Structures are given as C-alpha cells and as structure tokens.
Amino acid sequence: MTSLSKAKYLKQYKMSNIIAMMRNNRKEPEVCNDEFKGRLVVITGATSGIGYETAKEYAAHGADLLLINRNKEKSIDVCEEIRQEFQVKCDYKIADFARLSDVRYVGKELLESDLEIDVLIHNAGLYSTKKIYTEDDNELVFQVNYLASFILNYMLKDKLKARGETRIILVNSEGHRFAVFGIGLHDLKYEKRRHSGLGSYGVAKTAQLLSIIKFAEYFEESGVTINAVHPGDVKSNMGLNNGRIYRFFKKRIVNRTLKSPERSARALYYHGVSKEVEGISGRFFNLTTEEEPAPPALDRDAAEELWQKTIELVGLE
C-alpha cells in the first residue's frame, strides 16, 4: 500500500465517530415485540453464541428457521431443542465456509428451492491470530467472514429482488475499524503484507461493509434491504479456536467485560422485524443505533474494485 493511499484515509478520520461508537456501545438495543409467525429466517453459524441465541429469539416469536452450519451433530441438537421449545419448523443445511464449494452448493440449493426467505442473517465468523489458508487458497478469516456472505448474496440477489421482501443482515463488527488503512486491495491473499489477527479481522469486516454499498444499490427500491450490525461485545466461542494463551486471556480476562449474546439476538430480531427500520438499507448499526463506519468502509472506489476482484477470486459469473 502506498503512503498516498494511507494518507487518504487518515485525513478522513473524525474523533467524534469514535466518541459516538463508545457512547453507542453502552446503549441498550431497541426491542421489537412483534410476532413473526410462519415467516422464514435463514441464519448462518447458529450452533453457538450470537447465531444460536438469535435463532431462539426468532423462534420464540413464531418464525420458522433454516440454519446453515458446518457441524451436523450440533445442528441436529440445536434444531431439536428449538422445535421442542418453540413448536416452530427448524431445518438445517451443512456448509463449511472454509470450503467455497460448500458455500456455492448451499447457495445453489437455496436458489433452486421454493423457500421464501424473509430474513437472511449472515452471522458465521471467526477470529484467528494465525494466518491460515483455506483449500481455495484464501486467508481463512477473509473467506469465512466475507467471501461466504458475498457469494450467498450474489447468487441469491436476482431471486431476492424478484420477490422484493427480504431483509438481509450482516453480522459485522466495530472490529472493522482495525483496518485503519483500508483492506489492501493489492493483496487480498496476504502474500506481500504482514498478517495480524486484528488486522485480518478488520479487513474481512470492512470488505463486508464495502459490499453493502454495491448490494444496497442493486436492491434499491426493490423492497429488499441490506444492513450491517455490530452485535455488541458478548460472550461466545469467538476466538476459542486460537492457542492456549489467547484462550486463557479470553476466558479469564476478556469474558469478564462481555455481555450476554441474548442482547445481540434482541438487536438482530429488531433489524429483521421492526417496522421502524422498514425500507432502511445500506447502513451500519451499533446494535440498533445507526453509526458512521470508519472511512475505509465508505470508500466507493474501493467498493467497486473489491466487487470485481471478489467475483474473479471466487469464480462467479
């Protein structure tokens, strides 16, 4: 990355945005109590943490669920529990997002099915301190947190637009702010630049925010909306895939400051159902408060370039 492009973003940072973020972090999310009976909600990564609590929140309001998870045993257990507790339909599909063929396969199944998706929540994600490559030769965090949601949205976009009712929610993060100098469009595979856990997480979440610019344009006036939500800082299995020292630090120190993922679930229910956000699209929310993301996530030129590069990278038409 040239020093010129670094300077471009640095000039755009505003202290007021960081202050707003800190203030919003402390706010309790708006609550929606409307029923959602018989409506279909698709959630990725619903076997633990935020995805699991969100699945239960929607089921408690009568919604039917289709969960997209990588682990079959956990999926069977979660669906069984939800069916018994809430008497709603709960089904699952298996896809490991570390394998793009799995993502395309499940995308094709959704495309060819007659399921009418009311809310599509892209939640699956991970944080990795190590640079790991997938069998598709992408950095793992970039692939699971960004590429997978991009592929599903891209494959389904015409179908969703034709129906004109779905709310797409990307579970994003204030961690996008770690990509201080942008996503490094010149090196999306981390072949030339230094990798760090926080950096790669920030890049993946910023890439997802950039994709919203283009998808929101595509869905404009169609009735489909797409927004990104920071789900709060909550206790979950996030990061537990890392080494012993990290896990110790997370469990003994970080977890003490974290809230319950039920808080995230309430916010994600609000975004999927509340009339107060009907028609709102292309925005970033800290829980249920709209917030301005960091400058690299608002870079329209970068969004255009990333869109093209992503399509080439994952081999979409």
Ligand SMILES: NC(=O)c1ccc[n+]([C@@H]2O[C@H](COP(=O)([O-])OP(=O)(O)OC[C@H]3O[C@@H](n4cnc5c(N)ncnc54)[C@H](OP(=O)(O)O)[C@@H]3O)[C@@H](O)[C@H]2O)c1
């Ligand atoms: N927790 C927070 O404070 C926080 C803050 C900001 C943003 N977020 C975001 O919230 C989302 C949910 O995270 P969480 O905190 O609930 O963490 P979590 O408890 O670790 O849940 C992550 C979910 O993603 C699934 N997943 C991980 N790798 C996958 C893969 N390769 N293919 C398919 N699914 C995969 C996990 O499946 P398994 O059960 O099989 O592992 C699990 O269901 C993430 O996008 C994260 O970036 C979390």
